[in-house]
Amino acid sequence: MKKTLKNIFRFAAGAILPAIAAILCLSSCEDIQEDLEPCPSGLKLSFVYDYNMEFANAFPSQVDCLTLFVYDAEGNYVTTRTAGKEQTSDKDWRMTIDLPGGHYRLLAYGGMNCDDASFTFASDPAKTSFSNLEVFLHPSLITEPVGKYLHPLFYGRLDITVPEISTGYKEATVSMMRDTNDIRILLANENGVPIDASDFVFSITDNNTRFNSLNEIISTENVSYRPWAKGNSVMGVNPDGTESLVAWAELSVPRFMVSSDARLNVSRQDGTPVLSLPLIDVLCLYKSQRYANMANQEFLDRENTWNMTFFLTGQGVWAGVSIIINDWVVRINNSEL
Template sequence: MDIRSYIRKTSGKLLAVIACASMLYACDGLIYDGEGDCSVNYRVKFRYDYNMKFADAFAHEVNVVTLYLLNADGRVVWQRTEQGEALAADGYAMTVDVEPGEYDLLAWCGTTDKGSFSIPETTVGKGLTCTLDRQHDTGNKAFVTEDLDRLFHGWLPKQTFGKTEGTYTYTVPLVKNTNNVRVVLQHLSGEAVDKDKFVFSITDTNGSMDWDNKLLPDELVTFYAWHTDAGEAGMDTQPASRAAFSAAIAELTVPRLVKGQETRLAVTNKETGKTVFSIPLIDYALLVKGFYNRAMGDQEYLDRQDLYDLVFFLDEGDRWLDTYIYINSWKVVLHNSEL
């Protein structure tokens, strides 16, 4: 055999062996596909499609997110807050820098413009509770008069952060914890309704949420309307004739609605001090879960639905005609006014 040919063949095999050995050494004894730089990257995305549209609205609804990683002992080993326009960018994901292992992912997010909720600084995962800020009157009764920041909770347990080369992406599902309630008062006679004549309120004990989003024991909080308005709508009754209907509108915002809670919506006449009506809001909200949502559990419906429009009709004495009510455009005929 030609000695030069033998040297070329031997050299080629030797170089291949050296290259393989280098890769094994650089990547901790493992051979990887990909770019070959042996880097490990962790990314966390957030998804809010737990709504009635079943569509991801994270980019539209959330502009502040705080993510916590908990180890097997329930300790916070990593956390980060990101906010602003970056969250609305297509494909947004938070970069996470931790050692490989198994972690639980917990997130509190939403908006912080009004400072409606507070979360303590703690390294104990079960201490990551969320509490509504509220005021107290001279009788020490808690109340809120302002609109609330949007609030979301996310939980993704037992996720393995691998140590082999590549990019790992985890998606945290979110549940919305705030609800907007719009109340409309309308006279059947068509006469004007004075919005300043009434007090609109919701009472509940839902101002404190645990790390797992369950409600904690709390004092009774009264949520007053943060916006009231008056409007008028016309309806053609016959050719060349048009009737006008006046209405008073109030908007209130409350934290998470949980089935079994004594959540009451009330309207009071300021002039007389009498209650126009007081209803169990959750029971009424569930009346219109509807045919298409019949397979959905009651709590799932309450968590997915975040907007409630309720229309009440008053007689000439500003009393509620409790035979029917419109909820989210559905007419509900009430056979039991004691509901």
Template sequence: MKLTCIRHLTGIITLLWGVIALGSLSSCDSAIYDDEGDCSVHYRVTFTYDMNMKWANAFPHEVKSVTLYIYDRNGQLVMSKTDNSAALASPDYYMDVEVLPGKYDLLVWATGKSPVDNPTAFEIASAAPGSAMSTLGAKMPLDGTPADGGLYVDRDIVPLYHGIMRGVDFPDTYGNVTLGPVSLTKDTNVMQVLLQNTDGTTMKADDFSFYITAANNELDYLNKVVSTTQFSYRPWAMTLTSASLDKPEAQAASSTPARALTEANGILAELSTGRLIDTRTQRLVVRRNSDGEDIININLIQYLLMVKGEYNRQMSNQEYLDRNDNYSLMFFVDDNRNWYIAGGVYINGWRIVPPQDTEL
């Protein structure tokens, strides 16, 4: 008798659990259900910027504004959203987006902060609802005219980042759904070019002119450089420097290293550039203003890639150029204000021998 009652009670409890489960499922098909909170779906898109030489996510430290564009399977813009709040500095940052379930393509343009007061910046194309992704490129304005000394950029550039992620599934479910991360690539660089003399005489900021020739002020939606207009990057800062150098001939005559036997003055030029492409030529030129002679005229991309192997990482040429966003190049000049090629070139701290010099 008691056993029958227990079995009967167990059956009732099982039935009740089934009813409760069905009720919960039915409630999750609605927007709100009592005592359980919101049961709708919340899509969260995350971002990362680890395409750098530290191989670590620098998004929280560098990105100050991010705009996400979401395109449907027909390639039409469904929505866009911009965030430039302090929340970007959180390592757990995500962007809430509201779209219907389905598959979408995500495009991101983001910016950082320049350390100077009057930088220039890439301008992102406008995007209206229903527009195609292919229209959403970025272009940096140029100063000057072709007839009046040429086109140029002589200001720092607001850091620019790009990311794209295709075929992202926004599932038809409920609750919080985290998507991504969308990986970003930085499209701007800073070049620090130091011209150091070897005879200890004073150098003035107007003794030399520095510039980089390029054609990379326009990017398409895939982050490809599509511009063909030639222009030059010019310094946005020029600083006089002094450094102590060893004299090799003095060291050769003595067993004791001769340190700081001469004070060599120098000029530091700081320039900013757009994205560097391994198959495109950019030239770094240093001109002696007294007679207009170019004492340095090198293939900048070729030289930068000479130290890629020093980082002991497996990288393609393009990956290296995309990861590195700050380059330093140091050249020496002799007492005739010519490039002292025998002194080599120091790129990011590593000494290299110019390709045309076969003796070193």
């Protein structure tokens, strides 16, 4: 009998004590009779960028400024918060926002409020609803014949509810993705004959300069992206002792979509075509069988650094292409595309 009573008391204590602790915690910031401050209501947010091929959080090292917009359940603008590199580079940093109970839609952009931002808003975000917010590449960065490096752009979105009765800030994580790509193109002669970058014109054409609040591309018109840097490098020494000189060009391009008609074009200065390839098809060929179940769009979004090497014949047309990313290689013959 004593043992039974002891078990009953032990069970009762186990059920009651946590409830008492919760009540005490609640009363500690809401007991009006003791004139204590009300419990804080709102969000404590962390930001993560692990939507990459390393599947590792690179937010502190890659995102150097942050803009967060808060909208209510109907998509009406509520408030804005910003952070600089001092905050974003700290892996323990959290963004705290005071908000009353209710449902909210959060939009986060990395790289928009930096001094060298490449993208801007189509209208004043404080006067724009969630569904009407648009981001576009600044026209001054679409230049010919010399392109510009695009400051990395990151995007994140989260729908969340703040409790009507609060016991403190609600913690949540906003996951980010990158919307810019870095492409490095190498031209080499298969016979080791030197190649001069100044003899070639490099470009990528695509329709991807404008985004809506869901990070979808808004169709406008095709634009031509040109290299922001190009030059020559020594790849090795030929059997006759001469240096094998290759040409390279670096381009910076916004988000690639699997449905786009993006093309990579290389020609000689006189306009003679060297190659013209369906860029998205070529890039998707790289995807390893380890990621066979990964959709092509996810692959294009996770990867953002692309190195492509093209081998030219003695006649100056391309003989094949080697796409090299993170030590993986895919080779294609001219006749395959």
